């Protein structure tokens with residue numbers, strides 16, 4: 096199986112040299128940084144292929160069943176032989192027609208809506224492998240390798256896309272339209288507009304239909320909009336320039352602008368909310384109240400001060416693997432530039448209790464603590480913590496109802512956590528933690544929890560995140576209230592507990 100990949104490995108290992116050259120800016124475990132790493136990735140891909148094959152089998156069985164029934168249904172119509180009156184004149188036929196439609200329709204409706212757990216098993220297995228798949232940083236490293244090749248050997252996107260490597264032609268290594276698009280997006284992050292445009296152009300030429308071309312047009316159009324080049328951008332969005340200036344596309348930038356403003360905000364808005372001791376969430380807080388500062392009521396958000404001791408922070412650092420690889424300064428990614436790892440069992444048991452004292456929530460089924468380190472420029476783009484889980488998956492696990500983010504150190508400058516939709520900036524302060532609800536009481540997702548980690552200007556930032564899941568909170572969160580109900584599919588939590 097591997098032999099057909101070996102030539103790709105030869106090609107990809109060119110990246111190795113480049114990625115090692117960037118050793119300071121690339122995580123050590125980067126797949127693209129070694130041939131051994133790439134071999135591991137092939138194994139991951141093999142497993143993934145097996146799981147997806149399993150899923151295809153499941154789908155085929157379903158498809159066969161539906162096709163078989165279609166054949167049966169059509170054969171009834173053939174029997175009529177265009178003489179409908181004759182057919183329906185027979186009361187048994189009329190009865191069968193009615194009965195068929197009455198019961199069959201329900202059957203098909205249920206069949207289409209219900210997915211059995213075992214049917215999703217192969218895809219769930221594939222999902223569990225997600226920790227093994229390359230990260231955004233791995234991809235970036237690979238893009239950088241290609242980008243450097245282009246610079247050193249004066250290659251154009253067209254040549255590379257056709258598998259032409261400086262006179263060494265390998266059509267089988269030709270790039271797909273999606274590959275070219277990813278390289279174009281990398282060039283935007285790398286502030287190389289000209290090369291980004293050349294990649295988008297190559298990508299557009301390789302996409303075979305308009306629908307697929309849309310993503311390349313959108314990326315290119317957005318790039319032009321950023322530079323206020325409305326006329327050029329209008330071509331990509333299929334709109335007139337004057338429509339574009341006021342269109343929804345502006346929304347793309349509103350958040351980006353809000354992020355910038357909030358990241359540079361130094362003065363907090365005066366608030367009518369309070370600082371107080373919280374002594375009511377658990378029995379323990381009655382004897383050891385926590386210093387709490389209210390930040391917002393929608394979403395509910397508070398900061399706890401001095402909620403984690405220096406000795407506990409030391410324990411976390413000593414026990415985590417992060418200390419082995421503190422080289423994150425300068426890592427760049429469009430999504431996130433940071434390094435994360437998990438903390439050990441003793442520290443997490445201790446902190447689980449603390450989080451319950453802070454939130455009143457049950458830690459069963461919550462996700463493991465993640466320790467994140469951001470170096471200079473380290474950031475995390477705007478995102479929501481909820482995962483927008485649908486149907487079955489949501490009923491099994493529940494979405495992330497709340498987040499607790501501990502700040503394990505002060506940051507010299509920058510690195511705030513910002514919530515642009517509610518205009519809140521939380522400055523990292525050693526020992527403090529911010530807690531907020533991602534979901535409304537109804538279970539619907541609260542869009543206002545959109546947040547981002549601003550780039551670190553100077554120093555280093557360490558945070559510890561805890562994502563708390565919704566289902567174990569059935570007896571802890573307030574009764575659900577219909578006032579903020581969103582459409583049905585958003586409200587499985589309600590359905591599950593109110594019946």
Ligand SMILES: O=C(O)CCC(=O)C(=O)O
Pocket residue numbers: 467475480500510511512513546547548549558560
């Ligand atoms: O580091 C931060 O300030 C935010 C981290 C975050 O949003 C997350 O881990 O989901």
Ligand SMILES: [Fe+2]
Pocket residue numbers: 478479480546
């Ligand atoms: Fe987050």
